[in-house]
Amino acid sequence: MSYDKFSKIISPAVPLPLENVDTDQIIPARYLKAIERKGFGENLFHDWRYDKNNKPVKDFVLNNKKYSGKILVGGKNFGSGSSREHAAWALYDYGFRVVVSSFFADIFKGNSLNNGLLPVVVSPEFLQKIFDKIEKNPETKFEVDIEKQKFTILSTGESTTFEINNYKKHCLENGLDDIDYLINMKKSIEQFENK
Amino acid sequence: MEKKTLFDKIWDAHVIKKVEGGPNVLYIDRHYIHEVTSPVAFSGLKNRGLKVFRPSQTTAAPDHNVPTLHQGRPITDVQSKTQVEQLEKNCKESGITHYGLGTEEHGIIHIIGPQLGLTQPGMTIVCGDSHTSTHGALGSIAFGIGTSEVEMVLASQCIMQAKPKKMRISIDGNLSNGVTAKDVVLYVIAQISTSGGTGHFVEFAGSTIRQMSMDGRMTVCNMSIECGARGGMIAPDETTFEYIKGRKFAPKGEDWNKSVAKWKTLHTDEDAEFDKEYHFKAEDIEPMITFGTNPGMGVGISQDIPMGDNLQGSDKTSFIKALDYMNFKPGEKMEGKKIDYVFLGSCTNGRIEDFIMFAKMIEGKKKAENVTVWLVPGSKGVEKQIKAEGLDKIFEEAGIPLREPGCSACLAMNDDKIPAGKYSVSTSNRNFQGRQGPGSRTLLASPLTAAAAAITGVVTDPRKLL
Ligand code: SF4
Numbered sequence: 001m002s003y004d005k006f007s008k009i010i011s012p013a014v015p016l017p018l019e020n021v022d023t024d025q026i027i028p029a030r031y032l033k034a035i036e037r038k039g040f041g042e043n044l045f046h047d048w049r050y051d052k053n054n055k056p057v058k059d060f061v062l063n064n065k066k067y068s069g070k071i072l073v074g075g076k077n078f079g080s081g082s083s084r085e086h087a088a089w090a091l092y093d094y095g096f097r098v099v100v101s102s103f104f105a106d107i108f109k110g111n112s113l114n115n116g117l118l119p120v121v122v123s124p125e126f127l128q129k130i131f132d133k134i135e136k137n138p139e140t141k142f143e144v145d146i147e148k149q150k151f152t153i154l155s156t157g158e159s160t161t162f163e164i165n166n167y168k169k170h171c172l173e174n175g176l177d178d179i180d181y182l183i184n185m186k187k188s189i190e191q192f193e194n195k
Numbered sequence: 196m197e198k199k200t201l202f203d204k205i206w207d208a209h210v211i212k213k214v215e216g217g218p219n220v221l222y223i224d225r226h227y228i229h230e231v232t233s234p235v236a237f238s239g240l241k242n243r244g245l246k247v248f249r250p251s252q253t254t255a256a257p258d259h260n261v262p263t264l265h266q267g268r269p270i271t272d273v274q275s276k277t278q279v280e281q282l283e284k285n286c287k288e289s290g291i292t293h294y295g296l297g298t299e300e301h302g303i304i305h306i307i308g309p310q311l312g313l314t315q316p317g318m319t320i321v322c323g324d325s326h327t328s329t330h331g332a333l334g335s336i337a338f339g340i341g342t343s344e345v346e347m348v349l350a351s352q353c354i355m356q357a358k359p360k361k362m363r364i365s366i367d368g369n370l371s372n373g374v375t376a377k378d379v380v381l382y383v384i385a386q387i388s389t390s391g392g393t394g395h396f397v398e399f400a401g402s403t404i405r406q407m408s409m410d411g412r413m414t415v416c417n418m419s420i421e422c423g424a425r426g427g428m429i430a431p432d433e434t435t436f437e438y439i440k441g442r443k444f445a446p447k448g449e450d451w452n453k454s455v456a457k458w459k460t461l462h463t464d465e466d467a468e469f470d471k472e473y474h475f476k477a478e479d480i481e482p483m484i485t486f487g488t489n490p491g492m493g494v495g496i497s498q499d500i501p502m503g504d505n506l507q508g509s510d511k512t513s514f515i516k517a518l519d520y521m522n523f524k525p526g527e528k529m530e531g532k533k534i535d536y537v538f539l540g541s542c543t544n545g546r547i548e549d550f551i552m553f554a555k556m557i558e559g560k561k562k563a564e565n566v567t568v569w570l571v572p573g574s575k576g577v578e579k580q581i582k583a584e585g586l587d588k589i590f591e592e593a594g595i596p597l598r599e600p601g602c603s604a605c606l607a608m609n610d611d612k613i614p615a616g617k618y619s620v621s622t623s624n625r626n627f628q629g630r631q632g633p634g635s636r637t638l639l640a641s642p643l644t645a646a647a648a649a650i651t652g653v654v655t656d657p658r659k660l661l
Contacts, residue, residue, distance in 0.1 A: 016508070
């Protein structure tokens, strides 16, 4: 077990209305040199967050005090590019527990689910609605109810459901991961090998 | 009998269990690891008090971080050095074969797997690296995984995966002179976009693919991931068997005949169904070059950068942002654009055939003054072939020294970084912002187009120099 149990989240959200945010942007390759799964949040979106002299870029969302929360809202095709899991770790380590988009790259989605970060897919229209709400009022709160698989804009009560498979849901809710499951299967694996 | 695709046949034969409302437990035959995505998996394993379950099915090589000059000397970057040393240490402790710097097998893991005969048809293969898809060219199911999954494979030789959907991309006809496997795959990505393959596993088929060499097929499967697909594969045939025969870990003697007989059953049954199909014609493909910051932003080299008029909303914003980063304008010509660097290498185009193509074009010529050229073989094996065929002499006469193997400027984790604002014509697979170094500007292209640019110093249609 390597992450916290996932329960209901109520939080404002950080908007990043860009498409095709790739994993090289989420965490640039030169920050992948660690040999432990710690501290990647510091370099999350590094090249957008800091300028050449390592000074915070004022208008980047993570540096803008207006925005906060455990939910990141991104544009279409979020997490494309390299399969590096560090992208999910960096988002988690920074404090995000949910990423919302209308479309996620496959590997990124799998990596997130394996690391306690919930990818929530909503329709492009609903996504726009979320962006609009945050723009109007950055303090707008959202509720992510994993049990009911429901995402709600609390100020208006508008909500949408999202997909997650039962197995992953069970894992997230209990803070379990696939390895816990697999090591309990050793017998079947050995039988398969001897077939 | 149920009609199955090539993908179904291999996948289904490796499923140990289907989890209720969840993924499949998939058995993995071959696991490749490198220094960047494995250390955390090993430390995770240790924290759980577990040992590597089947060390003989994992093979390791450091590639992402390694210097491509003076490999005999200690690595100067402290963190790179730590990762490279940690890999060796982890392998030693667990009994995993490790092809370290200085060994004759060393190289980029996706190059050495096939080269050593470790990659074989019908296998399931994974590695903590998206371009694992390369191995699909030999008729295996091969795909990239995250570090958690690396840990799973180390712990249990299995991963948990939902079965992807199936897509077939058929390309038929003869490629014209100057058009290579790289152009084929860049063309496909430009047509179906970088998310066109999402959720799918691709089988590449058609006469164009059948005519390709193994090296070319590997280039195509390598980049299948860039259209969003989980991976790409090609049914094994005589070309495949011929390639594998006699390699270090290839089946020998009676085993060989048995294996080939089995491999021959690995093809998509007639009338098997795909979730999606695409057809392309080889004659429509010209040498390709990218102008933007994802591999789908490519055009035929004789064409102009699109105007982007048909784009809307955030698509438009991304398009403008990309051109802005590249300092290009809609409607401009790609040909004639001045460039600063040329990179030949990576698991996309770091095999011997790529160096032969490059050498043929540059033979008897000099590289342009304004251009720095990095020639980085994909492995020691490739380096040896280059020298055996005397290609290194041709490069030297052109004013370009040969470097030592590694991922190099493909992702610029070592010292091979393209400086900010500079343009590089690169045979690698990704042109994301900063991929080849902070602020670098990448134009993806084939080895022939890269050679043409190295000679002229500007983006050049390689057909004009043939
Ligand atoms: S050459 Fe590039 S794409 Fe291939 S494994 Fe190395 S970094 Fe990844």
